[in-house]
Amino acid sequence: MSDHRPVLAVIGAGPAGLAAALAASARGVRVVLIDSAAAAGGQFYRQPAPGLGAGRPQALHHQWRTWRRLGAGLDDRLAAESVTQLSDHHVWCVERGSQDFTVHALIGPQQEESVAVHADGVLLATGGYEKVLPFPGWTLPGVVTAGGAQALLKGGLVLPGRTAVVAGTGPLLLPVATGLAAAGVEVLALVESAGPADFVRRAGTWATAPAKLTEGFAYASQLLYHKVSVMVRHVVVEAHGTERLESVTVAALDSEGRPVPGAERRLTCDALAVGHGMLPHTDLADGLGCRLDGPRVHVDDEQRTEVPGVWAAGETTGIGGATLSLAEGHIAGRSAAARLTGVVPDPHDWASAARARTRLRSFFAALDAAYAARPVRWTEQVTDETVVCRCEEVTAGAVREAVDTLGAGDLRTVKLLTRAGMGWCQGRMCEPGVAGVAGCEPVPARRLLARPVPLGVLAAPIDPPAVQ
Template sequence: MAEHRPVLAVIGAGPAGLAAALAAAARGMRVVLIDSGVEAGGQFYRQPPHGLGARRPQALPHQRRTWERLRAGLDTHLAAERVVHLSDRHVWCVEGESTGFTVHALIGPEQQESVAVRADGVLLATGGYEKVLPFPGWTLPGVVTAGGAQALLKGGLVLPGRKAVVAGTGPLLLPVATGLAAAGAQVAALVESAGPSDFVRHSRAWAAVPAKLAEGMVHATRLLRHRVPVMVRHAVLEAHGTERVESVTVAALDAEGRPVPGTQRRLTCDTLAVGHGMLPHTDLADGLGCRLDGPRVYADDEQRTDVPGVWAAGEATGIGGAALSLAEGHIAGRSAAARLTGTVPDPREWAPAARARTRLRSSFATLDAAYAARPVRWTEQVTDETVVCRCEEVTAGAVREAVDTLGAGDLRTVKLLTRAGMGWCQGRVCEPGVAGVAGCELMPARRLLARPVPLGVLAAPPPDHTATPSQ
């Protein structure tokens, strides 16, 4: 009788998921790598489809050498049948049972069928998603998220427009602006709500992360080369247009985060790429009952959650960038390989990754503090007519009425009274904006299903087989 070798299901094939899968497979684990992308890499290492015939695809991904090393390692484990890669699979639920876990994933772009994967352990590398805050005109065609503009460029080899304004706050704006400019777009301005003094105040901490400093200098040099104006301590107040965005109004911000009278300017553009930071993806962890530490999934020094048999790594445990995700994924993969085979993990095996994790977490905390040093009073610029929930077309006025007139005191009550967050995205996109307008605390919602699922899939009998690596 063949010896049973435990199976680890790794959900997500970005930096954390790839590092975890390689580390676990190298320690003898059978790994099922499940990802919604057609190709491995996630958003950070996103590749253009082969059919597009990119002349220089190597110019698009960040950290090309690291990606090539990860890709080569994955190919080696795939050839040896230590890893099965299920691409274009959209995980909607993970069931925990006494004998292990069942991962349910919708198949392909149509998502009308589901596959089930049986595993002894689950590693959540589900990444993060962009925080979206509403403002007048944000629903106009041509207004996209900063990450959406980057995805179009990396994955589709297309520009979202010919003349763009990149605005908001956060470290993502720099690579988006430089990427658009390098691809041929005219970037009218990079509009950042943080200011230089916010970063100077934390300058001593930057000495511990010279790579981040160097990366910032590279982006700054590219912006200068492409003559992109940088407007710090500024914000977009409104987007204007009829059939699509045609211009945006920007203004300087005072120390309280309010627009300074007399500083308003209108910039013409056909694209506004806007982002206000990132939030961890916690839906699958929520469904499993994992403890949340604020907006992120709790994980211990081995990247274990408080649910036995479940690990988490990368942006799901806190936004911190690709290098931190790689370190956490490596630790999680090695820990899972030891724990699931009944051996005691030796932290010395991942000591370098642990040191990198500590250093990178500290640096990102510093970076986060700099960007959030002086919050923007964005809700004061949101008119009552501004749609804040696009799925249900709920306006800011309706949300304010629910709070001021009907007495709603929390986000759930606002949702029940206005239907904000009851649409296709189930609040994943609009919750930060609705919470801000309502003046309510943003609390992660407990959702049994991580994405919309057809009723036919829910009603279908369980599949007869699952996809796992060979014995």
């Protein structure tokens, strides 16, 4: 006997995707949960590989009880066959038909074969990725992104080095610095370009999210316990080394966001974890024609995009952490289940999650404003010899020549003249840096393919193997 329940494809198995899958599958919808990782959890709930034999994985996480509840709920839904989990599936395109959708995904680490998932609705929970800005020496071995250092520790129980500096800006630096210190790394300094005065001015907002305030105090106490020096209104201006990272130069910033002459300090280290905030993953939403508000996917009160049958939740709709992602995923899953089964959604069903969403969105908007209150003039420290596009090895000098000499007035022209952004990442990682050096506004590029796809897959028969 066939199962005629509507199918919802949830893309992304982080906090938002898990919450959405559990909410929808409990309300009469078959869910296909698709994720590129080997196990559910996303970056926030990333687990050590089973073969590593981690004795206390909870030591690497906070909100461990929430993760255990989500994991147990997923196991129950898998056993009841109301959720199908597709791990190691890398979605490269979502086709919109007249009545349904086809999700195309590459399989496994080699990604040489593609399968198709047919669904009545799609829920995008694709998360975010790090914004990384170039500086002299940033391509040296030993320099990693802040999230990369966290992934190494959580997923592989690997330390990026013995002596580290954590630098850049944004709330991600706090768990990275404290996590590394707790794991035995000597964290010399947390170098944050934002200043405390910008946070004090918004004290009223912090009081609206007491759990987040408590979390911040916990990080501060851990930094104090591990004797991590916190350097606010400072920036790493250069990384030094021959074969690999050996030291970094840190400088104080003046009121204009420039390094103060004579205020440089050199720190000897073998690891630098650096990040400059997060950006939403919007490639699949772009390809579907969803409306974007700046860098994020636009959604209504039910987490619906402007494309019928497509919902979005979590950091693809704006960076806001795991708790906000859980609330949005819960709302999106309930809304999708109601809409796909022909029931008029009742907002009272998710009233509590909606209140949490409103409160947390306000909190993170204030947090973003505090971090961005005093911009750093980082492009002035990028020398012409600094590589800004690692895939194509394009230097800042080449980008500046394209603008100043060849007359490039937008990012696309810079790309055509220099090849910056034409490599493996297709500009996803280097675009903020190239745009900053060029003085151009970054413009979302509508891509048919959300990730590189082998030509053999594109040349295969039109109907790839389908997952029912």
